[in-house]
Amino acid sequence: MINEAPQETIEASTDRFRIESEHLEMGMNGLKHSMNVVAGIGLGGLALTWSVAACANLVVGVAGPMTGEYASGGEQFRKGAEQAVKDINAAGGLLGQKVDLVVGDDVCDPKQAVSVANSFVNKKVAFVDGHWCSSSTLPASDVYNDAQIPQVTVSTNPKITERGIQGIFRITGRDDQQGQVAGDYIAENFKGKKIAVVDEKTAYGGGLADEIAKELSAKQTPVVLRQSITAGEKDYSGLVSKLKANGVEVLAYGGYYQEVALILRQAAQAGLKLALIGGDTLTNNELVNAAGPEINKVIFTFPPDPRKNAAAAKVVEALRAQKIEPEGYMLYSYAAMQVFADAAKRANSTDYAAVVKQLHNASFSTVVGPVDFDAKGDLKSPGYVVYRWKGNNYEYVNK
């Protein structure tokens, strides 16, 4: 009757393809655009010349959940891309062209991701920075592959680079690597404690939890409960009392931060003391607000904090000057743009085959450190580090 997904996208549709143009000749662009429309009605030939003129800029896309549940992750992602494009343009553009950024909002909904991808294809983007959710990246990448558009993502589901798509690259690690690090950490630091592995059945959460469970069994660490839950609910008291009945002390969780906050709060209410270990999405600072004092029980894996890189110092400073804290995925999104710009420069073209060849073979220095892709498009040396939330900040567990 009342379908939830389309409503979440109502806001999305209004600003889905807002062109983030930093142009001084904004008015000129607007004129070209309206000329396009006017010309399109009768003067086909004229329209063609005008649109060629309008295409003089190089268009790149950034896609992620700009609205909806995971909007704050998408926001980090968008801001990183915006800053990168700004810096590229400030340095004279790319291959003599000014770069325009289009933003696509997929709300982490696979159907919406495909329509974002289609519209990027129509806009003739040369490169896609995204998507953010694994469940969006998977279907969207097929569209980009058909249209021969290179893509760099931060999605961590292993399947993404396992399907033989040439033009997709991943600038973070994979869930199997992430799960391994989390599993090792649990096995070493929670020896003898009762451990449960729970996930929320999303492409990301389920994948991560499976990998953690696999690593735990490889380390001969017993798991007392393996359980899936439905994401998006409010009442997890059933899960909590199941954990309690099994005497669980450590909860390894594959999923996003909303459910983590609810589970921790409800566990605290039921008098259950838990340590919770999750993946990269728990960097989100909305978790602090939603989990309240329970935040200090959260441990998570994430690539090494790029803010600490010397190579990132200038960008971090520029972002902080605009009162933007470059946390979470922001610098990874920035680095994805850098990698593309660098590859295009080396290839001296934005042609798909040439760029992809460079991406596969060259190594790049970025704000997140040196980036080197293997034949599948994964990082050659991904790193995951274990972090812990402390109040409003997160820090390395082993300092």
Next chain:
Amino acid sequence: MKYGGACTLHRLRTSLTGVDMSQALQQLINGITLGAIYGLIAIGYTMVYGIIGMINFAHGDIYMVSAFIAVTCFTLVASSGISSVVATIAITLVVCIALTSAFGWTVERVGYRPLRGSSRLAPLISSIGISIFLQNAVQITQGARVKSIQPLVTGGVNLIAAEGHHGAYVSYTQILIVAVTVLLMCGFTLFINRTSFGRQQRACEQDQRMMQFLGYNVDRIIALTFMIGAGLAAVAGVMVTLYYGVVDFSIGFQAGIKAFTAAVLGGIGSLPGAMLGGVIIGLIEAFWAAYLSPEYKDVATFVILIVVLMFRPSGLLGRPEVEKV
């Protein structure tokens, strides 16, 4: 042999009292709390159905609006320097009930009263429209993200703690929710059965036209019914905000469907039925999630609804429709 048998029996009893019983008791507590919230919302559905024979699909979203008002109110009260928890909850309840009742009245005045006397489907469609309107209005004005408050009532009581590390735990929030609901239900039952408005409302359920002939303002009675339903949903909204601490614009849909199911299960039109249905659904969810699979608890809820309706089409406490001659 005899000794061994006794030993097994002892072990069995230990496991029953120690593990199973405490988990069962825990889920009983969780289920009743959840059921109380469903019941409070369900009364709004059942009362409106009783009086004008329509399902008010916007009711779940009225509840969602009240949860947002509660979050705003809790935050404002906290920042105004009032530190007493009792005062905070009391102020929030009063503000929330007042504002949400006003919402209920407006919805009825704008969405349903102009359609009175038209086909039965028209107000139903109108209520779906209002539901979508409210959800989107909240999404646009408040943002799509989750809003949360810091835990207000913390702590609780351990019920069976004898067996060591885990027992059944009742948090003070749960006690508060159940206590408020029971008090409200007692007051509400007295209100419907003893006051002149209650009598007018019950008379309206039976024969609106006759009430009009007798000189009663039927529109006013219906408007008040909507306000009372919204007021009860407001209490549910405050309680949920206290209990879970997070709200978003889409919570009304799921809660609304569950509460509507509770109303149907208990017998739509019956007030004790709505409360009973709420508690039953809360318990089914809690026990299913704990003993079978948390993933399938909604499936279980609706399967049980279907089974009950197959054998008792008018619900557990509903009276079968009598053909009026």
